[in-house]
Amino acid sequence: xxxxxxxxxxxxxxxxxxxxxxxxxxxxxxxxxxxxxxxxxxxxxxxxxxxxxxxxxxxxxxxxxxxxxxxxxxxxxxxxxxxxxxxxxxxxxxxxxxxxxxxxxxxxxxxxxxxxxxxxxxxxxxxxxxxxxxxxxxxxxxxxxxxxxxxxxxxxxxxxxxxxxxxxxxxxxxxxxxxxxxxxxxxxxxxxxxxxxxxxxxxxxxxxxxxxxxxxxxxxxxxxxxxxxxxxxxxxxxxxxxxxxxxxxxxxxxxxxxxxxxxxxxxxxxxxxxxxxxxxxxxxxxxxxxxxxxxxxxxxxxx
Amino acid sequence: xxxxxxxxxxxxxxxxxxxxxxxxxxxxxxxxxxxxxxxxxxxxxxxxxxxxxxxxxxxxxxxxxxxxxxxxxxxxxxxxxxxxxxxxxxxxxxxxxxxxxxxxxxxxxxxxxxxxxxxxxxxxxxxxxxxxxxxxxxxxxxxxxxxxxxxxxxxxxxxxxxxxxxxxxxxxxxxxxxxxxxxxxxxxxxxxxxxxxxxxxxxxxxxxxxxxxxxxxxxxxxxxxxxxxxxxxxxxxxxxxxxxxxxxxxxxxxxxxxxxxxxxxxxxxxxxxxxxxxxxxxxxxxxxxxxxxxxxxxxxxxx
Numbered sequence: 379x380x381x382x383x384x385x386x387x388x389x390x391x392x393x394x395x396x397x398x399x400x401x402x403x404x405x406x407x408x409x410x411x412x413x414x415x416x417x418x419x420x421x422x423x424x425x426x427x428x429x430x431x432x433x434x435x436x437x438x439x440x441x442x443x444x445x446x447x448x449x450x451x452x453x454x455x456x457x458x459x460x461x462x463x464x465x466x467x468x469x470x471x472x473x474x475x476x477x478x479x480x481x482x483x484x485x486x487x488x489x490x491x492x493x494x495x496x497x498x499x500x501x502x503x504x505x506x507x508x509x510x511x512x513x514x515x516x517x518x519x520x521x522x523x524x525x526x527x528x529x530x531x532x533x534x535x536x537x538x539x540x541x542x543x544x545x546x547x548x549x550x551x552x553x554x555x556x557x558x559x560x561x562x563x564x565x566x567x568x569x570x571x572x573x574x575x576x577x578x579x580x581x582x583x584x585x586x587x588x589x590x591x592x593x594x595x596x597x598x599x600x601x602x603x604x605x606x607x608x609x610x611x612x613x614x615x616x617x618x619x620x621x622x623x624x625x626x627x628x629x630x631x632x633x634x635x636x637x638x639x640x641x642x643x644x645x646x647x648x649x650x651x652x653x654x655x656x657x658x659x660x661x662x663x664x665x666x667x668x669x670x671x672x673x674x675x676x677x678x679x680x681x
Numbered sequence: 682x683x684x685x686x687x688x689x690x691x692x693x694x695x696x697x698x699x700x701x702x703x704x705x706x707x708x709x710x711x712x713x714x715x716x717x718x719x720x721x722x723x724x725x726x727x728x729x730x731x732x733x734x735x736x737x738x739x740x741x742x743x744x745x746x747x748x749x750x751x752x753x754x755x756x757x758x759x760x761x762x763x764x765x766x767x768x769x770x771x772x773x774x775x776x777x778x779x780x781x782x783x784x785x786x787x788x789x790x791x792x793x794x795x796x797x798x799x800x801x802x803x804x805x806x807x808x809x810x811x812x813x814x815x816x817x818x819x820x821x822x823x824x825x826x827x828x829x830x831x832x833x834x835x836x837x838x839x840x841x842x843x844x845x846x847x848x849x850x851x852x853x854x855x856x857x858x859x860x861x862x863x864x865x866x867x868x869x870x871x872x873x874x875x876x877x878x879x880x881x882x883x884x885x886x887x888x889x890x891x892x893x894x895x896x897x898x899x900x901x902x903x904x905x906x907x908x909x910x911x912x913x914x915x916x917x918x919x920x921x922x923x924x925x926x927x928x929x930x931x932x933x934x935x936x937x938x939x940x941x942x943x944x945x946x947x948x949x950x951x952x953x954x955x956x957x958x959x960x961x962x963x964x965x966x967x968x969x970x971x972x973x974x975x976x977x978x979x980x981x982x983x984x
Contacts, residue, residue, distance in 0.1 A: 389975045437849060463802060464800065464802075465862030467777065467781075467800060467801060467802060467825075468777075468781055469778060471774070471777030471778060471780070471781050471783060472783070474770065474771075474773060474777060474778070475777070475778050475783050475787075477770075477774070478770075478771055478774050478943075478946065478949075479946075480775070480783065480784070480787070480943065481776060481783070481786075481787035482776050482787075483784075483941065483942060483943050483944065483946070484778075484783070484785075484787035484941055485787055485788055486942070486944070487930065487935045487936060488930040488931070488935070488943060489926075489927030489928055489930075489942075489944045491945070491946045491949065492946070495946065495949040495951055495952065496951070496952075497767065497770060497952055498770060499766060499767075499770060517824045518824045518825070520823075520824060521820045521821045521823060521824070522770075522821070543711060564806050581838075595847070598808065602969055623792075624792030625792050626794035627790065627791040627792075628790050629793070631788045632791070633790060634790060638783065638786065638787055639786060639789070640781075640783065640786050641786065641789070641792045641793060641794050642794070643782075643786070643795070643798065646781075646794065646798040648798055648799070649798065649799075649800055661871050
C-alpha cells in the first residue's frame with residue numbers, strides 16, 4: 379500500500395506509516411492519504427481516481443465536510459477517540475482553574491484573593507455529548523466523587539453517569555442544565571447541535587455554574603453567553619473553542635472576570651502528533667490486514 | 682465542657698460545638714478554645730488558668746509557635762488533615778494550569794497558543810512532605826498514571842508512591858528533584874525545611890519541570906526561584922504561598938510568563954469553614970468522650 383502524508387510533510391507520521399508496513403509515496407501514486415497541515419480546500423490538489431482512504435488528523439471534521447472533501451468512493455477516517463485523554467485533561471484543568479478562579483489570579487499584580495471559589499468535590503458535572511472525551515473525563519473525575527449527568531445521541535447509558543439522556547430529549551437536557559455545577563460541552567458540531575447553548579439554555583443553568591466548551595464554538599451562542607456573564611447569571615465560562623474562531627483581538631471574553639479563553643489548545647501540537655502517529659500506525663496496519671479501520675466517518679451524521 | 686469560639690465569632694463553628702454536646706461560653710469561663718480569626722498574638726487576651734485545650738484553625742501552625750502561644754499545660758490541636766482534599770484539589774489545578782499554560786491564556790487579549798504545553802499523563806510527580814495533602818493528591822492523580830516519588834519525615838513508604846525517602850536523605854531528595862516533572866512542596870514550615878528549595882535544588886530540577894508550593898513560602902528561596910524562571914531553567918512555578926507573603930504589589934512573579942501566583946487561596950474561606958466545623962465537632966465529641974483528639978501538636982517537631 380502506498381501512502382502519502384500531506385499537504386504538509388510530518389516525519390513522525392511518515393515513520394508511523396513505514397512502521398506499520400506501508401510505503402511512502404507522492405500523492406498522485408498513493409491509495410491512502412494521511413492528512414496533515416494545510417487547509418481542507420486543498421483536498422482537490424491531492425485527490426485522484428486511485429485514492430481509496432483518507433485519514434484525517436482531527437476528531438471534529440466539519441471543516442472537511444463543508445469544504446466538500448468527503449467525496450463518494452473514498453473511505454474517510456477521523457481521529458475521533460485519539461485525543462480523548464489529552465482533551466479530558468485540559469477540560470479538567472479548565473474546570474479546576476474556573477472553580478478556583480485561577481484566571482483572575484493569573485491576571486493580578488497584587489495579592490488579593492478572588493471571591494467565588496468552589497470545589498469540584500461532590501459537585502454535579504453534566505456532559506453534553508458524552509463520547510470518548512466524556513468517558514475519559516469521567517475517569518479523571520472519579521476521585522472527586524462527582525455525580526455525572528450525560529447526554530449522547532443514542533441515550534445508551536454512559537458508564538459512571540447517574541443518568542444518560544438522548545440528545546433529542548429536551549426535558550433531559552433541561553434537567554442536566556438545571557442540576558449541573560459544571561456543564562461540559564463535548565458534542566460534535568452538526569446542524570442539530572448548532573447554538574445548543576443559547577440564551578434559554580444559559581438561563582436554565584444553576585447560578586454559579588461553569589460552562590466548559592471543548593467541542594466547537596458553534597455549539598454556544600457567544601452573544602448570549604457574554605450577556606449571561608455580564609449579568610453574573612452563571613459562575614463563568616471556560617472556552618477552548620469560540621464563535622467566531624479565532625476570537626477577534628480584544629474581544630470582551632478575553633479579559634472577562636468570568637471567562638477563560640483557551641485558544642483551541644486542548645490538544646496542542648506537542649501532544650497531538652504522537653497521539654495521531656499511534657492512530658495512523660494502527661489504521662495502516664488494519665488496512666494492510668483487511669481489518670475494520672478506527673474512526674470511519676458516518677457521512678449521514680456528519681462526524 | 683464550656684467552649685469559646687474566638688477571637689472572632691463564627692456561627693458555623695459555634696453550631697458544631699453545640700452539635701457535639703458542649704456549651705458555648707465567654708473565653709474567661711471556657712476550658713476549651715476554638716480559635717477563629719484574629720492574630721496569634723491575641724492568645725494572651727483569651728488565655729487563662731482554666732484553659733485546657735485549644736483547637737487551632739490551621740494545618741500549619743508556625744505563626745502560633747512564633748507568637749509564643751503554645752504554652753505548657755494546654756493541649757493544642759491543629760487542623761492538619763482537615764483541608765487535605767481541598768488543598769490537593771487546588772494543587773492539581775495549579776499543576777494542570779501550569780502544564781497547559783492557562784496563566785498565559787488568562788492574560789492574553791488575542792488568540793495565540795502558548796508554547797510549552799505538557800501533560801500530567803505518564804509524568805513523574807515528586808511530593809516533598811507527603812502527609813495528608815500528599816496522600817489526597819496521590820488519589821486525585823491515580824487516573825493520570827503518574828509515577829509518584831515521595832519524601833517524608835519518617836521515610837515510611839507512602840501508599841501509591843514508587844519510592845519514599847526520609848527528608849534527611851539528601852541523595853533521595855536529589856533523586857526526586859532530578860526525576861520529577863512536577864515537584865510539589867507540601868512539607869510543614871520548620872527550621873529544617875527553611876529554604877529547602879534553594880538555588881542548588883532548582884539547578885537539580887529537570888528542564889521544563891514545574892515547582893508547585895502549597896506549603897509555606899519559607900520553603901522556597903524566592904530570589905533563586907526568580908533567577909531560575911528568568912533563565913528558563915525550569916518550566917515554571919505555581920505558588921500558593923510566597924516569601925515574603927503577601928508578595929509586594931507589582932512583584933515580578935505576579936506577571937511572570939512562567940509563574941502562577943495563587944494568593945494563599947488553596948483553602949478558601951468558603952471551603953475552609955465547613956471543613957473546620959466537621960473537625961471541631963469531631964474533636965469536641967472526642968474530648969467529651971475522653972477519646973484521643975485529632976491533630977495534637979507535637980511541640981518538639983513544631984507542627
